[in-house]
Amino acid sequence: MASLRPISELGSLIQDHTRTIEDGMKGSPGGEFLTSFGSKPAQMPSSLAPPRAELLETLDELRARLLGPMGYLTSLALPSPVITIVLQTLYTYNIASHVPLTPGATITYPDLAARCGLPVDDTRRIMQAAIAFRIFEEASPDTSVRHNALSGILAVIPGMNDVLGFLVEEHTAAAAKFVESLRRWPGSGEPGHCALMLASRAEKGLSNDDFEDPSKGYFDFIADDEKRVARFRMAMGLASNSPAYSWSYFVDSLPWADSEQCPETIADIGGAGGELCHAILRKYPGVKKATVLDLPEVIAGVKAPEDLEARLDFAAYNFLAETVTLKVDAYVFRHIFHDWSDQYAAKILTNLVPALKSSSRIWIAEVVLPDLSESAHTRDQTQRGADLIMKIGHNGKERSKRGWEDLFAEADKRFRIESIVQPAGAHDAIIEVVFDA
Numbered sequence: 001m002a003s004l005r006p007i008s009e010l011g012s013l014i015q016d017h018t019r020t021i022e023d024g025m026k027g028s029p030g031g032e033f034l035t036s037f038g039s040k041p042a043q044m045p046s047s048l049a050p051p052r053a054e055l056l057e058t059l060d061e062l063r064a065r066l067l068g069p070m071g072y073l074t075s076l077a078l079p080s081p082v083i084t085i086v087l088q089t090l091y092t093y094n095i096a097s098h099v100p101l102t103p104g105a106t107i108t109y110p111d112l113a114a115r116c117g118l119p120v121d122d123t124r125r126i127m128q129a130a131i132a133f134r135i136f137e138e139a140s141p142d143t144s145v146r147h148n149a150l151s152g153i154l155a156v157i158p159g160m161n162d163v164l165g166f167l168v169e170e171h172t173a174a175a176a177k178f179v180e181s182l183r184r185w186p187g188s189g190e191p192g193h194c195a196l197m198l199a200s201r202a203e204k205g206l207s208n209d210d211f212e213d214p215s216k217g218y219f220d221f222i223a224d225d226e227k228r229v230a231r232f233r234m235a236m237g238l239a240s241n242s243p244a245y246s247w248s249y250f251v252d253s254l255p256w257a258d259s260e261q262c263p264e265t266i267a268d269i270g271g272a273g274g275e276l277c278h279a280i281l282r283k284y285p286g287v288k289k290a291t292v293l294d295l296p297e298v299i300a301g302v303k304a305p306e307d308l309e310a311r312l313d314f315a316a317y318n319f320l321a322e323t324v325t326l327k328v329d330a331y332v333f334r335h336i337f338h339d340w341s342d343q344y345a346a347k348i349l350t351n352l353v354p355a356l357k358s359s360s361r362i363w364i365a366e367v368v369l370p371d372l373s374e375s376a377h378t379r380d381q382t383q384r385g386a387d388l389i390m391k392i393g394h395n396g397k398e399r400s401k402r403g404w405e406d407l408f409a410e411a412d413k414r415f416r417i418e419s420i421v422q423p424a425g426a427h428d429a430i431i432e433v434v435f436d437a
């Protein structure tokens with residue numbers, strides 16, 4: 001472990017980075033970093049991303065070191081159920097929608113309680129806990145509240161409440177069942193053995209001791225529940241709209257402007273509505289034909305936009321149950337493998353093998369976990385957290401470079417990772433794989 005810097009040095013770094021950000025944001029929208037309702041969120045240029053990341057990391061380190069081992073551990077464990085209680089109640093009673101949206105307007109605790117159908121004393125206690133975590137503001141002590149920027153997004157951004165609902169209802173229930181899932185099915189890679197499925201079956205009064213097919217996962221389970229499917233789609237849609245998820249990182253990183261390297265034909269496996277192919281075809285005229293392969297129900301009714309009609313088509317394909325018959329120059333997978341444990345991810349790859357020739361390339365857009373770092377705990381908290389979310393939700397996983405190498409080796413020794421590129425600011429890396437047929 002590297003020797004730790006004196007805490008005064010951390011304080012100076014915090015001061016320096018804060019100044020850099022404040023100066024860099026002067027006069028820009030959101031540059032004052034206000035938290036009141038209606039204030040503009042800061043839109044920081046990418047040049048400020050490094051000082052921002054280092055500032056947040058330094059704040060995290062200083063806090064952990066000042067709290068000391070016992071204080072820091074308590075600071076993790078104690079708020080965790082409290083945050084769950086607060087967020088679950090905010091979602092279930094849609095509390096944000098009952099607080100007036102006129103800037104500065106307030107509501108008393110009894111009025112809010114009446115609108116939400118909650119007891120007054122509980123409403124006050126839940127709201128005050130929320131306010132302590134910076135959601136809402138107290139307008140008058142013990143009497144009334146109003147929105148702030150954070151609570152405001154729950155009320156005004158379409159889909160935000162769905163995101164909250166998805167997280168607090170599905171993930172929280174799954175988290176509570178995680179250890180039980182480990183005990184019941186140690187090491188299982190079956191989607192039906194994940195904690196979310198354990199929780200979902202228990203919630204419906206279904207047996208977890210005796211159920212038919214552990215290969216059926218969360219999406220199969222909720223398929224008939226329109227409300228849950230819509231909420232999941234909304235939550236994913238909102239998350240994938242964040243700039244770090246932009247298609248352009250992947251599309252721009254492909255070396256296909258060079259006609260020597262540009263494939264004439266490609267297939268996007270699990271390509272859903274074909275949006276990634278739209279971007280690829282528009283940027284690379286050398287790609288003459290793209291085919292989206294996905295489940296029949298997903299591609300049913302999906303059409304290519306007019307300008308791409310001659311170059312884009314869709315075909316039904318089940319990557320777990322069938323081998324690929326469509327032979328193209330390059331296969332693309334975006335956000336596919338992390339949904340699956342190694343045994344299923346390897347199956348997807350072995351099902352591709354019969355279509356591969358020695359010049360075939362596979363391009364994957366997904367996370368490549370970096371090694372843990374003493375100087376990037378906040379990044380690691382997010383990425384390792386996302387890995388566990390994939391586990392509780394699907395028995396899926398995020399993979400490190402080693403994890404990807406092991407996966408390809410398990411699938412077929414002829415796969416070889418040719419390159420991994422991590423564009424700055426992007427959530428995903430781009431993994432290029434060749435097949436030594």
Ligand SMILES: C[S@@+](CC[C@H](N)C(=O)[O-])C[C@H]1O[C@@H](n2cnc3c(N)ncnc32)[C@H](O)[C@@H]1O
Pocket residue numbers: 269270271272273276293294295298317318319320321333334335336
């Ligand atoms: C997380 S989405 C990714 C979609 C798209 N590649 C993207 O980047 O937005 C996973 C995709 O895999 C597809 N999928 C799931 N199971 C499949 C299967 N057994 N066979 C083919 N596609 C499947 C889903 O329909 C969905 O389109």
